[in-house]
Amino acid sequence: MSERKSDSRPALDSKWLGREGSIYAVKGKGGLIRDVLIPNALATQLEQRRLAQPITVRDREINYLQRYEIGGGYKWSCSFSKASNGGHGLRHSYAQERMDELKGFGA
Template identity: 65%
Template sequence: MTGKGGLTREVLIPHDLAAKLELRKFKQPVTVVDRKISYLQRYDIGRGKKWSDSFNKASNRTLSFSNGAHGLRHSYAQERLLELILNQYPYQIALETVSQEMGHFRPEITEVYLR
């Protein structure tokens, strides 16, 4: 997977989800522009500002509030770190793991999400 800024990483996807994802694969990649950044999109799935706006609407409709898609990243970082620590991972290893999962190059960036 190659994300914004050219970061490339492998991600593990359960087999059943991968099969569903492959059903949404374009025959040819499509160039899309989101927030003035061009991407090659290979799958017909939500992304970028359009996805973020949709997430906010669904959250507001369901919960009567939204912390936004970026708030979701904060919650993920906090919950995932706690999960790893409760499973006996030392703090630094847990932090580095969450940092990599979030696509950060430095754990210090991830610590911002833990406040």
């Protein structure tokens, strides 16, 4: 199986500075494919849930290929929003934390 590639986007050399893990290409609901760094321990757990063959899942009137036996889509979004500030809030918090880290490296 060939893994998908992220969309070509400019990125700083310091993008993953100070962090270790495995890079995964993920496709967002808007269709953008971006690289994310998943800590090695979490990536190991994720790979234990990899499906032998991708399955087609329909969510929000769109068909997706699901490659792992994990929740996602609308159901995940709703439950995560009830428990926290939602997916967008999580991204914002991560970005703030990452900026603070990079300031410590002088990047």
